[in-house]
Amino acid sequence: MTDRNGDIIKWCYIEELHKLQEAEGLRAANKLRTAHIEWTRQKMKVNLATQVLSSSVANALEFCLKLDLPQFKGCEATIQFLRTFDRLFDILNSRNPLAKNFKAPMRMHNRNLWQSFLDKTKVYIHNLKDSTGKPMIQTDRKTAFAGFLVAIDSVTALFQQFVVGSPEHPPSMKYLLTYKLSQDHLELFFGCIRCHLGCNNNPTSRQFTAAYKRLLVQNEIKASKNANCTNLELVPILTIDYSSIQRIISNSDNTAITICHTIEQNLTERQPLETEHDYADTPNIVTLSKYTDNAVTYIAGYVARNVIKRLPCDQCAQALTTKSNDN
Numbered sequence: 001m002t003d004r005n006g007d008i009i010k011w012c013y014i015e016e017l018h019k020l021q022e023a024e025g026l027r028a029a030n031k032l033r034t035a036h037i038e039w040t041r042q043k044m045k046v047n048l049a050t051q052v053l054s055s056s057v058a059n060a061l062e063f064c065l066k067l068d069l070p071q072f073k074g075c076e077a078t079i080q081f082l083r084t085f086d087r088l089f090d091i092l093n094s095r096n097p098l099a100k101n102f103k104a105p106m107r108m109h110n111r112n113l114w115q116s117f118l119d120k121t122k123v124y125i126h127n128l129k130d131s132t133g134k135p136m137i138q139t140d141r142k143t144a145f146a147g148f149l150v151a152i153d154s155v156t157a158l159f160q161q162f163v164v165g166s167p168e169h170p171p172s173m174k175y176l177l178t179y180k181l182s183q184d185h186l187e188l189f190f191g192c193i194r195c196h197l198g199c200n201n202n203p204t205s206r207q208f209t210a211a212y213k214r215l216l217v218q219n220e221i222k223a224s225k226n227a228n229c230t231n232l233e234l235v236p237i238l239t240i241d242y243s244s245i246q247r248i249i250s251n252s253d254n255t256a257i258t259i260c261h262t263i264e265q266n267l268t269e270r271q272p273l274e275t276e277h278d279y280a281d282t283p284n285i286v287t288l289s290k291y292t293d294n295a296v297t298y299i300a301g302y303v304a305r306n307v308i309k310r311l312p313c314d315q316c317a318q319a320l321t322t323k324s325n326d327n
Contacts, residue, residue, distance in 0.1 A: 001136060013248055014070045014078075017060055026295045028060035040220030049118030050089055058082035067290045085148075088121055097177040105175040106159050118152050125149060155181070183279060 001010045018037050019029045032049045035041075039048050051057075058079045064072040065079075090102040091114050097105055102117070104110055125145050128136040136145045150281050155178050165171030196211035203211070288296065305321040309316045 001081075001131075002129050002133075003080070003124070005077070008074070009077045009128075009143045010075070013061055013072060013075040014057065017057070017064065020069070020071075020291060023062075024289065024292050024295070026292060028063050028291075028295065030054070030056040030060045031061075032057060039187045053082055053085045053089070055083055055086045058086065062275050063294070064291065067294065084121055084124055087117060088148060088152075091118065091178065093182065094177050095181045096176065097175065105177045106155065106163065109165065115156075118156065122149060123151055206259070210322065236296065 003009065014032070015037055017028075017030075018032050021032065031054075036048050036052050038053075039045075042048060061072060061075050061079050061082070065075055087102045091106075094103055094105045096103070099105070102114065106114055126135065126137065126143065130136060130139055136142060137149070151277060155176070158181070159176050161169070162173045163171055163176055192215055193203075193208065193211050194201070194216055197207060200207065227270070308317045308320055311320075
């Protein structure tokens with residue numbers, strides 16, 4: 001497709017991002033997998049589409065573009081396309097009244113934010129064209145784009161009616177959570193019904209009633225806390241209970257600092273063994289690519305920032321930081 005500036009929106013950039021992440025073994029903070037690239041095998045899974053048309057994939061493409069990787073040259077239009085529909089998803093699926101930015105509910109005080117974006121998005125969708133120059137809303141694949149336009153007009157009208165109100169009909173709602181208007185609830189309900197019917201996709205009224213009753217019993221009956229058969233608590237086996245460590249550190253900061261000084265002194269006084277050597281000086285060490293180098297640096301910085309927040313020793317914290325911009 002092309003946008004109103006004539007810039008091309010290509011699927012191949014997403015495929016190249018997947019190839020790069022698979023080759024490097026590191027993902028640029030996105031959920032892109034083989035299932036997303038081979039989406040034709042699972043056309044009905046909406047989560048595959050939402051995870052591709054997301055800001056995380058747009059950020060990954062922008063990251064690769066800044067690294068001057070040749071296979072991502074000219075992907076600016078694709079980044080804008082992904083970000084536009086990701087924000088549109090957030091506005092049309094707001095769930096939490098306490099959320100912020102585009103995931104926040106539609107209120108009067110944030111109306112300028114979502115209203116201006118919806119107006120720009122309508123113009124953006126109207127100007128999308130296929131390879132022949134025909135508007136997408138007039139092609140055979142117009143359903144998705146026309147559906148978004150209808151959804152934008154619908155939620156705007158609902159907000160005007162129920163939140164803004166009129167002299168004849170005063171407002172009855174303080175905000176609008178758009179996820180309540182989606183068909184997910186009905187689809188989840190029928191999905192649960194199908195699970196109880198097995199391979200039968202055309203139940204009779206009696207079979208449907210029986211499955212519905214079983215769902216009611218399953219969801220309403222809950223085990224008491226004092227019952228003999230209660231849910232077992234999750235016991236961490238391969239993880240560390242950080243709360244206990246935090247209590248020990250908070251109760252004995254001086255002891256922890258003393259231990260750190262003792263370890264540092266022992267490391268300073270310890271004579272190196274003959275078998276020890278610096279692996280960084282190995283002549284056959286593999287040179288990291290730009291992508292891996294930046295990804296590893298970001299991961300190391302993330303770990304260092306979180307460790308510093310929990311370290312009681314200032315010298316240990318300083319050892320994890322540097323004045324260089326690359327660390």
